[in-house]
Amino acid sequence: MKPIFGALALSLLALSTAFHAAGGELRRDGDHADFVRDGKTVFTYNLRPPPNSGLPVEAGSYFHPLRTPSGVVVTDFVPSDHRHHRGLFLAWVETHGAKDGDFWGWGALAPIKDRRIVNRSLESRRDGFRARNDWVADDQVILEETLTTATRLVHGVTVLDLDYRFVPRADTTLSRVAFSGFCLRVRKDGDLRFLDASGLVTRPNPVYNKPETDWPDARWYAAEQTLSDGKQIGAAVFTHPSNPPTLWHNHREVRMINPCIVATGPVTLRKGHELRLRYRVATFDGPAPVAVLNELAGDWK
Numbered sequence: 001m002k003p004i005f006g007a008l009a010l011s012l013l014a015l016s017t018a019f020h021a022a023g024g025e026l027r028r029d030g031d032h033a034d035f036v037r038d039g040k041t042v043f044t045y046n047l048r049p050p051p052n053s054g055l056p057v058e059a060g061s062y063f064h065p066l067r068t069p070s071g072v073v074v075t076d077f078v079p080s081d082h083r084h085h086r087g088l089f090l091a092w093v094e095t096h097g098a099k100d101g102d103f104w105g106w107g108a109l110a111p112i113k114d115r116r117i118v119n120r121s122l123e124s125r126r127d128g129f130r131a132r133n134d135w136v137a138d139d140q141v142i143l144e145e146t147l148t149t150a151t152r153l154v155h156g157v158t159v160l161d162l163d164y165r166f167v168p169r170a171d172t173t174l175s176r177v178a179f180s181g182f183c184l185r186v187r188k189d190g191d192l193r194f195l196d197a198s199g200l201v202t203r204p205n206p207v208y209n210k211p212e213t214d215w216p217d218a219r220w221y222a223a224e225q226t227l228s229d230g231k232q233i234g235a236a237v238f239t240h241p242s243n244p245p246t247l248w249h250n251h252r253e254v255r256m257i258n259p260c261i262v263a264t265g266p267v268t269l270r271k272g273h274e275l276r277l278r279y280r281v282a283t284f285d286g287p288a289p290v291a292v293l294n295e296l297a298g299d300w301k
Contacts, residue, residue, distance in 0.1 A: 031049075045129065046087075060119050074234070076186060091105070094110045095172055114137065166277075174268075175266050178211040179206075182259055197220065215250055220280075222235065232287055235257075237279060238281070247263035
């Protein structure tokens with residue numbers, strides 16, 4: 001175990017705490033925290049990957065499992081086809097600054113060795129939590145991340161709002177690639193359809209090394225699945241109007257929804273200046289409730 005994790009791991013393993021929040025309860029146990037409402041776990045936030053997970057980067061700050069209102073798991077973790085995918089997460093494929101790094105875990109464009117996302121603190125807030133995470137390369141902090149979350153139930157849909165704030169320790173460039181940043185990886189079993197505000201999306205899958213093939217910007221895209229037992233479930237990802245220009249790397253075979261701010265071009269983060277990114281995720285049982293999803297997009301200003 002690297003020194004940066006030594007004391008942190010010991011303190012986390014010894015910790016089991018329940019934080020009460022309006023509408024739910026945040027239960028922290030070791031390396032993860034569960035948000036529970038009415039006795040049901042809504043999501044699990046992982047501060048650190050479990051031992052021997054197979055994840056190619058030791059990066060925490062991801063959600064898995066993420067569940068529908070009835071409790072069905074939506075997300076996938078370290079699937080055999082893309083072992084760097086980890087439920088619902090935010091990481092960049094290629095960063096250049098004081099230290100270069102691939103915190104996504106692909107490993108083709110920048111180093112993944114000794115690149116970590118390390119949790120520093122977790123505090124309960126109304127309907128969610130606030131986490132402080134450091135992005136570390138060779139034991140040097142590259143980015144400071146603050147993530148604030150809030151969750152609620154709206155018209156039978158579970159809504160999770162995520163507010164990310166990043167402050168770089170030095171000027172840092174996020175290189176242009178087709179996929180990177182905020183990503184929802186859904187489960188592999190069952191069929192899958194993508195929808196947007198107008199209904200079924202039939203455009204072809206984007207190409208991993210051609211950003212120009214990504215899908216056009218939209219307030220939301222959803223993945224709707226019919227599982228082998230006949231249950232229908234799904235999840236939608238929304239991007240906030242204040243986010244940078246975005247293209248979407250949504251791929252049916254890879255089972256991912258990825259609003260990618262670096263698909264249109266590189267993004268430069270200036271030392272000490274904050275980058276704020278806001279995303280909303282909605283999970284549902286049954287067919288995608290397009291009218292509800294449109295309402296959730298329209299009232300998010």
